[in-house]
Amino acid sequence: MPLRSPSFPRCVKRLAVLALPGLLITACATAPDTPTAQRGGITSPIRVVEIDSTAPLQLPPSEYSALFGEAETALAQRDWRGAEASLAELSAQPMTPDDEDYLAYLRARIAWQLGNVGAMEDALLGLSRSETAPAISDRILSLQHERHSMAGDSLIAAQIGAERLILGGDEASQLQIRQQLWQDLYSISLDDLRRAREVTPDSEWRAWLDLAIVTTDSRLSSDAVRTGYDQWLMRHPGHPAADPLGGGVDQWLVEQQPTQSIALMLPLGGRLAPAAKAVRDGFLANYYEARAQGLSTQTVMIIDTGLYSTASAAYQDAVSRGADIVVGPLNRASVDELSQLPQRPVPLLTLNRAEAPITGDPGTLIQLALAADDDADTLAKRAYGQGLRRALIVRPSGEWGNNQARTVANRWRALGGAVAANATYTNQASHSGALKTALRLDDSEQRARDVRDMLATNVEFTARRRDDIDVVFLLARSGADARSIKPLLAFHYAGDLPVYATSSVYSGIPDNRDRDLDGINMVEAPWLLGANPEARVAIAAGDTGSDSYPRLNALGADAFKLQQRYPQLNAGSDFLLRGDTGLLRLGPKGAITRETQLATFEGGSLTAQ
Known part of the structure; x- marks a missing residue:
């Protein structure tokens, strides 16, 4: 059977699409006679229409097109005030049903930019008519997708993507929707995919979930994936999920040429030795597990880069000894050195990111790293999504603190957030003072003193913090700092603010003192949240002490997965792999980016959300 399914018919389809504020259900039939409308449930169905699936979705004609366009332009520039001003001119104007729907959508966008999720849902819930134009429906679904995707509600986001595909549109927009849909599906754990598959009443959506279960499992061999895909295709010929497969899996199945010899280059002596051994143990844990299951026949040679004068010399030796792929080195200076080689005869998967411009064929240099930028990106999106x-x-x-703050602030502002204040501390003794100043409690206390002086009497007083902050980004460098700062937020009248932190606040090793971190939302690698338990048990049983560096164990484990799926990287920006350090994607210049998971401290333990 051929790899790709026949193309989904590009013909005119009769559709009914249901828009929901919290959940979507697909219906490929006519609309029900009695629509419902309630928060978290199904709104009234959108118009049943004839759609040309290859043509761009066009907004219906309106005498207010200019004002609607002004509002769209303002919202694209995050100028919600300008959008409100444009829409205010419509307040007393007679409107067609299409105009009313479009106006409700634009008001929902204004509410979203302001962070008022309830008002956004209310505006969309107001679409209680039985008909909505497809182009407006697509905009509504796009807004809902943005909200749920950022919040980490990947299952709902994926359902919304499937609905948008049904609406049709031009090829470029359909491709973009499909890429995001597969990214959402890869963000859902296999257990959650299976649970969703069991409860969905919709056969078309169940087919999406079935295919995702087969193709997103990074533990399966190419033969197992191909067999599962072929069986799925026989049950669902022409289904849009396979046109093409997501994540670049089809590239892996078609182009796979398994490597036979891997060289793992690490500095096994000196200052970086503990980190290098942790990476090695994670790599070998996945390697031996794959061999035990018959998923790999590769051989591994371990090269100590400390025994060579340069990283290039170590790489050339690995090539001369027959390596088909080289994994490493670990430190950035060595990665920079190898990035300057005019030729790399065998692919190189580094364990850090190059700072220097890459020369030679960029396709032969893939960079996997535990980059702070990746944590910052997930942190900002999850907070914004709430x-x-x-x-x-x-x-x-x-x-270090300046770099962390700059990275998070840049990601946050790019989404549309604002940095209202900064609290910078020099040591643990300065934690309280830094928070007090940033929260403007000194101003509150001064006002109280002024009142006392004016009245010449004692006045009962409770300090009040500034009210223009709704989230705290805690970028502490250690768990000790975080355990001090979190209780101080409550002491300084900011205990009601949600706190989001990077992985630097947690060592990865359980500690009873971490009860002081309760309530903190933290981005973390799946490895520390229960993923790949077999490999973690094997590392602990090895008694090398490397399990004290769990994130580096996860980095090594992902390096093994990536080198196995190297042909899949030919999919470029479509590439996706569910890894132990996060959801892996291929970014510009061969850099692998990671989308980590959000978790919360409860009772001193970290629990995945």
Whole structure:
């Protein structure tokens, strides 16, 4: 059977699409006679229409097109005030049903930019008519997708993507929707995919989930994936899910040429030795597990880069000894050196990111790293997805803190958030003072003193913090700092603010003192949240002590997965792999980016959300 299914018919389809504020159900039939409309349920169905699936979706004609366009332009520039001003001119104007729907959508976007998720849902819930134009429906679904995707509600986001595909549109927009849909599906754990598959009443959506279960499992061999795909295709010929397969899996199945010899280059002596051994143990744990299951016949040679004068010399030796792929090195200076080689005869999967411009064939240099940028990206998106918009950034003074704060602030502002204040501390003794100043409690206390002086009497007083902050980004460098700062937020009248932190606040090793971190939302690698338990048990049983560096164990484990799926990287920006450090994607210049998971401290333990 051929790899790809026949193309889904590009013909005119009769559709009914249901828009929901919290959940979507697909219906490929006519609309029900008695629509429902309630929060979290199904709104009234959108118009049943004839759609040309290859043509761009066009907004219906309106005498208010200019004002609607002004509002769209303002919202694209995050100017919600300008959008409101444009829409205010429509307040007393007679409107067609299409105009009313479009106006409700634009008001929902304004509410979203302000972080008012409830008002956004209310505006969309107001679409209680039985008909909505497809182009407006697509905009509504796109807005709903943005909200749920950012919040980490990947199952709902994926359902919305499937609905948008049914609406049709031009090829470019359909491709973009499909890419995002597969990214959402890869973001859902296999257990959650299976649970969703069991409860969905919709056969078309169940087919999406069935295919995702087969193709997103990074533990399966190419033969197992191909067999599962072929069986799925026989049951669902012409289904849009396979046109093409997501994540670049079809590239892997078609182009796979398994490597036979891997060289793992690490500095096994000196300052970086503990980190290197942790990476090695993670790599070998996945390697031996794959061999035990008959999923790999590769051989591994371990090369100590400390025994060579340069990283290039170690790489050339690995090539001369027959390596088909080289994994490593670990430190950035060595990665920079190898990035300057005019030729790399065998592919190189580094364990850090190059800072220097890459020369030679960029396709032969793939860079996997535990980059702080990846944590910052997930952190900002998850907070924004909850409707939070104005942040207090708490960070240590110095270069590390400045870099962390700059990265998070850049990601946050790019989404549309604002940094209302910064609290910078120099040591643990300065935590309280830094928070007090940033929260403007000194101003509150001064006002109380002024009142006392004016009245010449004692006045009962409770300090009040500034009210223009709705989230705290805690960028502490250690668990000790975080355990001190989290209780101080409550002491300084900011205990009601949600706190989001990077993985630097947690060592990865359980500690009873972490009860002081309860309530913190943290981005973390799946490895520390229960993923790949067999490999973690094997590393602990090896008694090398490397399990004290769990994130580096996860980095090594992902390096093994990536080198196995190297042909899949030919899919470029479509590439996706569910890894132990996060959801892996291929970014510009061969850099692998990671989308980590959000977790919460409860009872001193970290629990995945």
